[in-house]
Amino acid sequence: MVPPTPLSAPGGPASPPAIAMDGLGKKFRLTHDRNWTLKATLLAGHRTRYEEFWALRDVSFDIPHGSTFGIIGGNGSGKSTMLKVLAGILRADEGTAVANGRLSALLELGAGFHPELTGRENIYLNGAILGFTARDIRKRFDDIVSFAELDQFIDEPVRNYSSGMYVRLGFSVAIHVEPEILLVDEVLAVGDLAFQKRCLERFDRLRDEGRTIVVVSHDLDMVGWLCERTAWINRGGLAAIGPSGEVIEAFVEGGEEAGDPVSGAGLLSLGGLGPDDLVRSVDLLDANGQALPSATSGGPVTFRVRYDAARAGETVIVALGLYRADGTHVTSINSGASSAAASSDGPVEVDYHLSALPVQPGTYELSVALHDSTMKKVFERHTHLVRFSVEPGDGDHQTGLVALGGTWQARAGGT
Amino acid sequence: MVALLHPDLLINLTLRDLRSQYKRSALGWTWSVLNPLVAVVVYSAVFSLFLRIRPTVGDPSGLDSYAVFLLVTLLPWQFFVTSLTGATRAITSNSSLVTKIYFPRWVLPTSAVLARFITVLVEMAVLLVVVALWEGHIAFQWIPVVLALMVLQLLFTVGLALMISAANVYFRDIQHFLNVAMQPWMFLTPILYPLNLVPSDRQLFGISYRTIYQLNPMVSWAKAYRNVLYDLRFPSAERWLGIVVATVVVLALGFRVFNRLEPRMAEEV
Missing domain, CATH: 2.70.50.60 (abc- transporter (atp binding component) like domain)
Known part of the structure; x- marks a missing residue:
């Protein structure tokens, strides 16, 4: 883990970008029969046969310091792979991805929790996994607990937690790590509305403090609202990058050409x-x-x-x-x-x-x-x-939003 | 340098292993005492009573007790076995962590070994006190030497655990192989019987059986533990050399293998 460094000033043009990707490529091996036994390998005489699949190829762009940056793309486009490479979980096969500053990734909330341990014990454990010392955690412990609204339950084993409590605690620990660069993968939609609102407020605060936030999401509305700039990843490559509104528009339109129908119904x-x-x-x-x-x-x-x-x-x-x-x-x-x-x-x-x-x-x-x-x-x-x-249906022409479906009737005379 | 060792992460993961080990069991930590207790009763009955294996008489302690003779090597051996079996799955069973969060992966097998090390430290302390009260056999002045042996054994075990846990990500056969290998390994180490029962006058390819037998690094530890805690004697320079060389080689090799296998762990786990 990167040792804590003082937060650098929000980047002028001279300061290095928060994240720099240069010719980034990541390939996976698709083994057709996952027969990873010693015997199979020895008998085959060489490595098990596999196909190579480039989940990311030749991606180069920078994410400036102190910005909120969105990454969008269809399922399987490589955006989550990119996030995992940036987080250091996966190793790039080509090119480089350099993060300048203490980085934390929110890929799955509460990933490090042990069900038999109490909330309190898990906070210390999870904090340590995210790179905190016990002293760091102790200082923030009360904030973490109150943000997660778990004051009453903090000494209960987390296996007794509801799924909402579980992710709230996971989110709360991760958000209190206060990284310079925060990577977020589809984890904003947790908890009830009030909690979601507080999460977004917390993001605003991190942004105001000059931290860099990278959000991967399918929720285009949220990306458009939260992020200044956005990159669109398509089939492992960079399809577009720029101000969020333009990129999202291009993505929605590009989806018409590249998208394949869900079913044969022409949808x-x-x-x-x-x-x-x-x-x-x-x-x-x-x-x-x-x-x-x-x-x-x-x-x-x-x-x-x-x-x-x-x-x-x-x-x-x-x-x-x-x-x-x-x-x-x-x-x-x-x-x-x-x-x-x-x-x-x-x-x-x-x-x-x-x-x-x-x-x-x-x-x-x-x-x-x-x-x-x-x-x-x-x-x-x-x-x-x-x-x-x-x-258009058989009925008369109308304009506006809704088709009321009413019927006209004209009568001569009347009263 | 200290930060490189990630002390907080190691401590927390070790505590996780220790705390969760006996959660929701009625007897809890009593199990960690019961296990060696049952072993010593069964082994004493079979080897001392039925097969009539005589322990060597402690020199210069004069002690003649099969139970003590057995326990001073059995406890470190059980630490070794449980550490390796636990560490084998340290990465595969934490796949949700490995694929979602980046942190140095070597702390997983290392903390698994550390948790058992804490356990064996307690067991050894209990053993020293019980033997002192029961047999009047005072070994307390040797505690620093025992600690040195145990720390070296810890490092040796960590080295092996690193290799095995990383290899197990790619070849799940390792965990099954380990279960098969530990039993013969125990019988090929002087735990249940004294080393002098291994013939030195019979030869295989011109080398005596006892020389071949001593290629097993655990022989050095078993012998050294017995020297210190049973005979009350400082182990020979030859033993120390064997122990230190084995530790350095295995630990260095362990980190090397682990670093080679680490990059693609998140994909294969």
Whole structure:
């Protein structure tokens, strides 16, 4: 670990960047049969056969000191690999990645916790793993506990903690390490709203103190809001870099060309689904259960979300968010208790049926999130997962946001 | 230099191992006493009573007790075995840590060994007191020498643990191999019997059995522990040389192997 150094002044043009990447490349070995036994290796006479796969190749850019920097890209684009290389967890195979300053990575909250130890013991343990001395922790101990709101439970073994308490403690320890460079991977959406708000406030404070924050996220809204500059990583290479608004726009548009559909229904996937995601597919269906390439304003439509219930392991609430292409939030709905019965060992299909789709023609995007039954924990959140168009229906022409679906009636006379 | 050793991290991980070891067990730390106690009863019955192995008489202590003869080598040996078996999985069982946080990985096997070292320190202290009260065999003035032997054994064990734990990330056979290897290794070390039972007059390729036997570095430690704690005698220069050379070579090799295997650990673990 990098020994604590005094925080350098926010960088002028002369000071070295917080992070400098030069021709960075990282390859993985894909072994087809993972038969890593001594016998297999000896019999094969050489290393097990594998294919090489470059998760990152020839990436060069700098992240200036004191900036908030976003990294976006579809699943499997290499952005998390980049973060792990920067954090020192993975070793680059090509080029260099240099961090100037004490660096801390928030890749998974509470990764170092031992379930049998108490919250107090785990704070010291986790702090030591993150590079703190016992004295450093003792000074910040009360702050860590109160930030995590665990004063009552701090001497309980963490195996008795709820998942919310667990990640709150993990976040609190990591945030109090006060690194000069903080790497964050999709861990902002923890805890309830009040806690999320305090996390973001903490980020603001770190930024004001001149620290560098690098955020990897699928949540484009948050990246756009939090980060001044953003890099878009696509297929292991740098696709775009610049002010966040422009890069996110390019990413959303570029997604139309590069994106592959989630299903054969002609839906456009923006973020894409990886093999590890619980959500398996999202479809639009007509009244007969046939997949639709697009919906019709005022017409019947069913949104069908398939997810892997076996791996979720508990009751899942499906939430859908409907957005217009310009980002306007149209509505969010969740399945609530009605899908609670649908827990099973295999894939589960959750349908949301509308007899008349009440939106105006245009291009829309659908976000999908899976929550636990208390709505406190988010298993997965896929923002702007699919894009689809809504075609004009048979009715009269109207403008605005919603299709009211009313009927006109004209009568002669009247009273 | 001290910072390079990451003392806070080592201490915390060692404490984690010690604290979690007997959590949620009714007898808790009593188990760490019961284990050598049962071993000494069983081994004494089999080797002393049934097979009638005579311990050497302590020179100059004059002590003649199979239980003490056995325990002064058995406790360090059990430290060695539990350290290695624990350290083998030190990296693979902490995969969530290794893939999510960067910290020097060598502290994982090292702290696993350190946790057992704390345990054996307590066990040895209890042994000295019990033997003093029971047999009137006072070995307290030899404590600095015992500590030196134990620290050297700690370093030797850390070196081996580094090699094994790193190799186990790539070849999971190592942990099974280790289980198979430890039993014969124990019987090829003078723990249950005195060294003089190993024939020095019979030869293999012109080298006596006892010379080949002494290539096992654990022979030097067993003999030295017995010299100090049973015979009450300073171990010979030859023993010390064997111990120090084995420690330096294995520790240096351990770090070398570990550093070679470390870069891709997070991918393979």
